Amino acid sequence: MGRSCRGSPPSGRLESAHDANPAARLSPGPPDGGSALRAIGWPFPGAPAEADDPAWRQTMTAHPQARPARVVAQHRSGYLVAEGPVDGVAVESLPEWQRPKFPPEQRPAVGDWVLVEEARIVALLPRRSAIKRGAAGEHYRQQVIAANVDVVLVVCGLDADFNPRRIERYLLLVHGGGAQPVVVLTKADHPGADVDAALAALADVAGADVPVLAVNARDRDSVAALATWLQPGVSAVLVGSSGAGKSTLTNSLLGSERMKTGEVRVSDERGRHTTTHRALIPLPSGACLIDTPGMRELKPTGEEDLAEGGFADVEALTEQCRFRDCRHGQEPGCAVRAAIESGALAPARYASYLKLRDEVDAAAGQLAGRRGGKRDEKVAGKTLNKRLDDKYGKR
Ligand SMILES: Nc1nc2c(ncn2[C@@H]2O[C@H](COP(=O)(O)OP(=O)(O)OP(=O)(O)O)[C@@H](O)[C@H]2O)c(=O)[nH]1
Numbered sequence: 001m002g003r004s005c006r007g008s009p010p011s012g013r014l015e016s017a018h019d020a021n022p023a024a025r026l027s028p029g030p031p032d033g034g035s036a037l038r039a040i041g042w043p044f045p046g047a048p049a050e051a052d053d054p055a056w057r058q059t060m061t062a063h064p065q066a067r068p069a070r071v072v073a074q075h076r077s078g079y080l081v082a083e084g085p086v087d088g089v090a091v092e093s094l095p096e097w098q099r100p101k102f103p104p105e106q107r108p109a110v111g112d113w114v115l116v117e118e119a120r121i122v123a124l125l126p127r128r129s130a131i132k133r134g135a136a137g138e139h140y141r142q143q144v145i146a147a148n149v150d151v152v153l154v155v156c157g158l159d160a161d162f163n164p165r166r167i168e169r170y171l172l173l174v175h176g177g178g179a180q181p182v183v184v185l186t187k188a189d190h191p192g193a194d195v196d197a198a199l200a201a202l203a204d205v206a207g208a209d210v211p212v213l214a215v216n217a218r219d220r221d222s223v224a225a226l227a228t229w230l231q232p233g234v235s236a237v238l239v240g241s242s243g244a245g246k247s248t249l250t251n252s253l254l255g256s257e258r259m260k261t262g263e264v265r266v267s268d269e270r271g272r273h274t275t276t277h278r279a280l281i282p283l284p285s286g287a288c289l290i291d292t293p294g295m296r297e298l299k300p301t302g303e304e305d306l307a308e309g310g311f312a313d314v315e316a317l318t319e320q321c322r323f324r325d326c327r328h329g330q331e332p333g334c335a336v337r338a339a340i341e342s343g344a345l346a347p348a349r350y351a352s353y354l355k356l357r358d359e360v361d362a363a364a365g366q367l368a369g370r371r372g373g374k375r376d377e378k379v380a381g382k383t384l385n386k387r388l389d390d391k392y393g394k395r
């Protein structure tokens with residue numbers, strides 16, 4: 001979504017006019033017409049039953065007694081869900097989600113919207129976007145880190161943390177998940193910060209469709225530049241390495257000091273209180289931040305597209321090599337080497353491309369193996385390798 005509009009808010013489709021409608025009174029959901037849900041990222045104005053998404057309306061019609069709620073956390077045998085900017089409550093999962101064979105990426109994750117009836121989830125509203133990563137382990141898995149994310153703020157400090165390669169990686173992984181990435185360079189106020197140099201270093205990393213902003217995360221006025229992407233109904237997440245300024249940014253967006261870890265108490269199924277991380281943070285702007293652990297180490301899932309995910313320039317070069325299976329070594333007519341020699345392609349960016357390409361390929365092979373079932377793993381991997389060879393040349 002919003003991929004073509006540099007600098008414009010992602011909420012155009014979220015704000016289609018739905019004025020007060022008498023049907024709202026008959027709708028499931030809280031009596032306030034949905035504003036409590038809206039504070040935690042419900043993507044549509046107006047009452048829940050008026051959701052501007054036919055699939056959502058259909059699911060809600062099938063469960064007229066149920067109420068929409070957002071998943072805040074996964075729980076031993078169920079989920080914690082919230083119906084507004086209040087503590088989550090424990091609800092039971094749909095039985096099929098508990099089956100060991102059920103694909104983990106199809107189970108609700110933080111940020112998913114579900115329909116709840118008497119402390120039981122009765123349906124999952126179709127996911128509109130997802131930030132996924134490949135999960136390490138013997139069996140290849142995809143892990144949904146956060147669902148229904150509209151905006152991903154890729155946070156990177158303009159100090160020693162500044163690393164175009166890491167930003168590249170985040171952008172590749174965010175791409176394809178359906179969310180708009182925005183690069184936020186913090187610590188612009190540091191004496192050593194060179195904003196112009198950083199923007200130049202990111203010129204081919206963040207394409208025309210990825211806004212880049214330099215801010216002082218401690219300064220509310222500076223952070224106000226993000227308002228465009230944080231309008232009502234928008235769900236945003238912050239990604240970035242430790243110390244990049246995510247908490248500082250969150251506090252400035254909140255306009256008040258908040259505990260660093262945002263601990264809150266929730267009731268578990270026995271009515272006991274446990275302490276947990278607050279996953280949905282309503283912002284004064286009307287947007288909602290999803291703060292979930294697990295965003296730190298992002299590994300490709302195998303579904304990323306290097307050309308569309310920020311490496312269109314390098315992919316285009318590889319297609320100009322004289323030999324289709326060029327390995328960009330000593331072959332004559334190699335467009336990649338020529339570009340590096342002429343300075344048109346930074347060696348570090350090319351190295352990063354190769355590394356990410358290998359990671360994506362490896363994950364894609366495992367993914368194909370998994371999708372094809374255990375027995376077919378080799379065959380599926382071969383087919384995929386052939387496709388990759390056609391695409392990238394033999395390696
Ligand atoms: N001067 C200045 N300091 C900043 C800025 N952003 C962050 N800092 C400081 O950098 C340090 C780390 O910032 P945090 O907000 O804790 O970083 P974080 O990304 O939340 O780190 P983790 O919680 O470890 O993931 C703190 O001392 C902040 O005050 C900025 O834009 N300007």
Ligand SMILES: [Zn+2]
Pocket residue numbers: 318321322326327328329331333334335336337
């Ligand atoms: Zn070549």
